[in-house]
Structure formats: structure tokens, C-alpha cells
Amino acid sequence: MTSAPTPTPSAPSPTLVVLDMAGTTVADGGLVERAFSRAAEELGVEPGSAEHAAQLDHVRATMGESKISVFRALFATEEAAQRANAAFERAYADLVDTGECAPLPGAEDAIGALREQGRTVVLTTGFARTTQDAILDALGWHGIADLTLCPADAGRGRPHPDLVLTALLRTGTESVRHVAVAGDTAYDMLSGIRAGAAVVAGVTSGAHDGTRLRAAGATHVLGSVGELPALLGGL
Structure with a gap:
């Protein structure tokens, strides 16, 4: 094709x-979105909220981009972006460790x-x-x-x-x-x-x-x- x-x-x-x-x-298999949701919740973004939906749309639109760059666009400070990125990486690694890869x-x-x-x-x-x-x-x-x-x-x-x-x-x-x-x-x-x-x-x-x-x-x-x-x- x-x-x-x-x-x-x-x-x-x-x-x-x-x-x-x-x-x-x-x-x-949706691992990126699931790991993002865990990271966002850790930073106080409520799953199912309008803020969470908007952020998830941004994550989908920027698939392939460096993840720290994505979090810098989503959170107001570098400290918050770094925290979100670290939480995302932990969550993704946990999903991988459970065999979902x-x-x-x-x-x-x-x-x-x-x-x-x-x-x-x-x-x-x-x-x-x-x-x-x-x-x-x-x-x-x-x-x-x-x-x-x-x-x-x-x-x-x-x-x-x-x-x-x-x-x-x-x-x-x-x-x-x-x-x-x-x-x-x-x-x-x-x-x-x-x-x-x-x-x-x-x-x-x-x-x-x-x-x-x-x-x-x-x-x-x-x-x-x-x-x-x-x-x-x-x-």
C-alpha cells in the first residue's frame, strides 16, 4: 500500500x-494516554474534568514530540513540567513492567x-x-x-x-x-x-x-x- x-x-x-x-x-495500546492521566492526576488535574480533556487532546495532537516539551506546553512552570514528566515516565515504566508492551x-x-x-x-x-x-x-x-x-x-x-x-x-x-x-x-x-x-x-x-x-x-x-x-x- x-x-x-x-x-x-x-x-x-x-x-x-x-x-x-x-x-x-x-x-x-493507549499506554501514553494512560501514563499521562496518572501524571496529570498526581499534579491535581481531575480525571474527567474539562482541564483533563483539554490536556489529553493536546497529548494526542503532539504524539511523537519529546514528552518534556509536551509538559512544558501544558503546565505553567518548569517545576510543574518536570514533576509531570517524571510522573509520566514512572507511570509508563510501571505499565511496561506489568507486561503491557x-x-x-x-x-x-x-x-x-x-x-x-x-x-x-x-x-x-x-x-x-x-x-x-x-x-x-x-x-x-x-x-x-x-x-x-x-x-x-x-x-x-x-x-x-x-x-x-x-x-x-x-x-x-x-x-x-x-x-x-x-x-x-x-x-x-x-x-x-x-x-x-x-x-x-x-x-x-x-x-x-x-x-x-x-x-x-x-x-x-x-x-x-x-x-x-x-x-x-x-x-
């Missing part, structure tokens, strides 16, 4: 693939296929390193990719290009034109476009649909990350 124009035949086939985690390679169908095979094609694979997230590591632990994914990155590793999270560019620098990739980015949110697409990636593939397995992914700049829209090896193999 690949759509949108493909790069010209002369474009190099990407050697670096930067993959999002939640919603792209890892099933979200799974790879999306075909994700492990896709990562393996990409590496078998000779490509370098980097997993990225908008979560803090502790939460990213908790997910990797739960899935047994340490070592599944060549590198894992969170916003603290790069300086800024999505929609800034920093995670993609940090992946390029740390892996010694020659050019941004040798980079492919895949994610399930508009913020993933913006990050890839701003970094100059040759392929910016949106997947409809997560937060945003094809229309929104295309509007954010997706060069391709796929049903899942499982379609990515075939797409890149044809370039």
Missing part, C-alpha cells in the same frame, strides 16, 4: 534507517531484514532514556539495532531534526541523502524532512493517518514498518 512519488532512480539507496519506537515498531507485528523481522540488507538501524524515541531502556528490556531488544537514541542524547527531541542528525553523526553516515526515517506521527515526518532525509516514510500503525502524515511531508505512506525493507530494497 505504498503511496506518493518515489525518489528519482539516481537517488542513493539509504544506508542509515532511523526508526521511531512507540506506534512504529512498538505497540502503544509488545512489538508491532512484523517489526522485529523488518529490523532484521534492514540490517541483512547492510543498512544501519537506529531506534529513536520521545521518551527519557530510563523509559526507553525499560521498553528495550521488556522486549528483549537490547542489541536488535545498531544504536538507540532519546532526546537527551541529541539535545532536542522531535519535531527538531536533532535525533536524525545525531544518528547520522554517531554512525558515520556520509550524507543526509543516505538516510531514511520512518515513524507514525507528523512530528516524525517533520523531523525527517528538517534533517534532509532522502526517504521519510509514514506508517499508519500508530497515532496519525495517511492524510496527516502526507501533510507533514511524508515521501511514502506504508501500512506498517514491515513494508519498509521492500521499499528501500527497490531504491
